Amino acid sequence: MPGLTVEQIHQRLVEKFGDAVGPLSPPKKDPFCVFAVPRVRAICQFLKDDPALYFDFLEDLTATDHPKENLIRVVYHFYSYRHRHLFIAKVELNRTDPQVDSLEPLWKAANWMEREVFDLFGVVFRDHSDLRRILMPDDWVGNPLRKDYTEAGGYQGISNVRDNPLDLYLNMDRQVRAEQVAAQPPATATAAAPPTGAPKAEG
Amino acid sequence: MALDQLLVTKFGADAEHEMILNMGPQHPSTHGVINFIVQADGEVMKRAVPQVGYLHRAIEKIGEIVTYPGFMPYTDRIDYLAAMFANEGYALAVEKLLALQIPPRAQYLRAISCELNRIASHLVSLGTMAMDIGAVTPFPYALRERESINDLLEALCGARLTYNYHRIGGVAFDMPEDWALLCRKWLDHFEKILDEWDRLISFNEIFVERLAGMATIPAQMAINYGLVGPNLRASGVDFDLRRDVPYGAYPDFKFKIPLGKAYAGTHRGGAVGDCYDRFYCRVLECRESLLIVRQALDKFPSGEFMAKVPRKIKPEAGEAQSRIEAARGEMAYYVVSDGGERAYRVRARTGSFLAMGIIEEVSRGLMIADLVALIASLDVVAPEIDR
Numbered sequence: 001m002p003g004l005t006v007e008q009i010h011q012r013l014v015e016k017f018g019d020a021v022g023p024l025s026p027p028k029k030d031p032f033c034v035f036a037v038p039r040v041r042a043i044c045q046f047l048k049d050d051p052a053l054y055f056d057f058l059e060d061l062t063a064t065d066h067p068k069e070n071l072i073r074v075v076y077h078f079y080s081y082r083h084r085h086l087f088i089a090k091v092e093l094n095r096t097d098p099q100v101d102s103l104e105p106l107w108k109a110a111n112w113m114e115r116e117v118f119d120l121f122g123v124v125f126r127d128h129s130d131l132r133r134i135l136m137p138d139d140w141v142g143n144p145l146r147k148d149y150t151e152a153g154g155y156q157g158i159s160n161v162r163d164n165p166l167d168l169y170l171n172m173d174r175q176v177r178a179e180q181v182a183a184q185p186p187a188t189a190t191a192a193a194p195p196t197g198a199p200k201a202e203g
Numbered sequence: 204m205a206l207d208q209l210l211v212t213k214f215g216a217d218a219e220h221e222m223i224l225n226m227g228p229q230h231p232s233t234h235g236v237i238n239f240i241v242q243a244d245g246e247v248m249k250r251a252v253p254q255v256g257y258l259h260r261a262i263e264k265i266g267e268i269v270t271y272p273g274f275m276p277y278t279d280r281i282d283y284l285a286a287m288f289a290n291e292g293y294a295l296a297v298e299k300l301l302a303l304q305i306p307p308r309a310q311y312l313r314a315i316s317c318e319l320n321r322i323a324s325h326l327v328s329l330g331t332m333a334m335d336i337g338a339v340t341p342f343p344y345a346l347r348e349r350e351s352i353n354d355l356l357e358a359l360c361g362a363r364l365t366y367n368y369h370r371i372g373g374v375a376f377d378m379p380e381d382w383a384l385l386c387r388k389w390l391d392h393f394e395k396i397l398d399e400w401d402r403l404i405s406f407n408e409i410f411v412e413r414l415a416g417m418a419t420i421p422a423q424m425a426i427n428y429g430l431v432g433p434n435l436r437a438s439g440v441d442f443d444l445r446r447d448v449p450y451g452a453y454p455d456f457k458f459k460i461p462l463g464k465a466y467a468g469t470h471r472g473g474a475v476g477d478c479y480d481r482f483y484c485r486v487l488e489c490r491e492s493l494l495i496v497r498q499a500l501d502k503f504p505s506g507e508f509m510a511k512v513p514r515k516i517k518p519e520a521g522e523a524q525s526r527i528e529a530a531r532g533e534m535a536y537y538v539v540s541d542g543g544e545r546a547y548r549v550r551a552r553t554g555s556f557l558a559m560g561i562i563e564e565v566s567r568g569l570m571i572a573d574l575v576a577l578i579a580s581l582d583v584v585a586p587e588i589d590r
Contacts, residue, residue: 029523109429112560135256
């Protein structure tokens with residue numbers, strides 16, 4: 001069965017849901033449309049159940065962070081194995097309190113992907129059965145993929161700052177030189193230093 | 204929260220009469236650092252809850268920090284057993300953003316390197332799966348063949364594991380002289396090895412009996428949980444991105460797509476989508492990959508192996524997704540550009556991540572010893588889960 005084009009799918013959604021489905025983005029690479037946040041579950045239910053659309057596969061669920069617009073956009077990629085067509089949709093959430101309905105009741109695949117977005121972006125998915133951090137430790141502070149995320153300066157006493165190994169060698173050099181200088185009387189030290197001294201670190 | 208308490212508080216496990224066991228993170232058969240919390244009543248599991256993230260290296264964050272070409276070596280680390288695919292997926296996504304056409308020779312080199320890598324990855328998967336359930340002998344045989352592939356790929360791109368071979372706009376190096384001959388020689392050799400492999404382990408009665416009908420995943424469930432690649436096809440879903448959403452040089456090749464058909468035999472209790480189907484589909488895929496490489500060498504075009512790429516890669520603002528059929532199924536890169544030198548967002552959707560998501564459901568009612576076979580049959584690789 002031949003699949004529908006993105007325009008046809010979009011047309012069908014607009015007929016059914018009207019304003020809740022935003023206009024299709026100008027076809028810059030992959031076109032997408034924006035769903036109204038309160039209707040997400042209903043629209044997705046339709047996407048899944050309608051025989052002409054039949055998106056049985058939630059191919060990807062991720063998010064992008066836009067601090068300037070104060071938005072987090074959750075991005076859904078739907079795919080239909082039966083019709084072999086793809087559709088991309090987004091929802092725009094308030095960055096300070098991002099909340100959206102979970103799609104877990106429709107696609108089980110959403111379970112882990114929503115947990116990942118919750119973990120890395122801090123988006124809360126309502127009705128999710130098991131909304132816990134997934135990649136970061138449970139007691140981690142902050143949502144790392146947000147653009148304004150700053151590292152807390154370590155985790156449970158483990159510093160996230162490492163000395164530059166080059167500094168280590170430079171320090172060893174300096175130490176050896178200082179010991180040599182200390183071991184020898186000042187008069188001979190100046191004469192003997194160039195041949196026996198530790199190799200001078202460069203750059 | 205302590206992890207074992209999680210089961211009690213979250214899932215209402217009966218801590219007095221049930222066992223709550225930790226499997227991993229340092230367990231030989233979890234294929235990397237993964238932890239399972241097993242709630243078991245005697246030998247029978249009620250639930251195995253995977254805990255992942257031990258290998259999280261923030262690769263998606265790194266993608267926002269480094270330049271577009273600079274991210275390529277990092278993609279290798281997403282899946283170290285099949286690094287070519289991670290390279291290719293990222294390159295395709297950025298090429299889509301740049302609207303870049305890549306020369307046919309580069310496409311063929313990509314297909315050849317990827318298919319060889321697919322065989323190598325499947326060999327590790329098959330070997331470790333046999334080893335995990337107690338058949339230690341086949342593993343070195345699989346690794347022996349993988350060594351030859353590593354040699355071939357080393358001659359092609361200088362690296363044996365993290366290749367960094369595909370570049371935005373083509374591939375890093377042309378095929379060396381006489382390489383095609385070496386490759387053909389190895390393919391002829393490997394064809395015989397596959398028969399030997401079948402005699403050694405695939406058709407071994409004990410092995411087949413052990414896996415027949417175990418942890419069956421029906422097609423509907425596999426789709427719903429987002430399984431991809433060999434795991435999905437073993438459940439009988441006829442879908443392969445190389446054929447159905449073709450990319451690169453794949454429209455030029457003829458190949459079959461192996462599907463799960465209860466290969467273990469219904470008289471042994473085999474069903475479509477059981478562990479043995481997942482195992483045997485991979486064996487059959489090795490055969491198909493071998494044929495693809497042969498066809499690619501036959502039709503190998505001349506010309507450039509790298510397109511004309513601007514010195515500074517700055518795609519115009521927009522977003523693109525590339526989908527490729529990696530060794531562990533569909534790998535999709537979603538790259539958002541804001542017109543700068545660095546990507547605004549890089550997302551890698553990997554097969555293993557969602558394959559882990561199904562374990563909690565499938566493990567219900569399995570024996571503890573079968574969990575190892577289930578994990579191995581899904582061919583999950585820890586770095587690909589955690590990224």
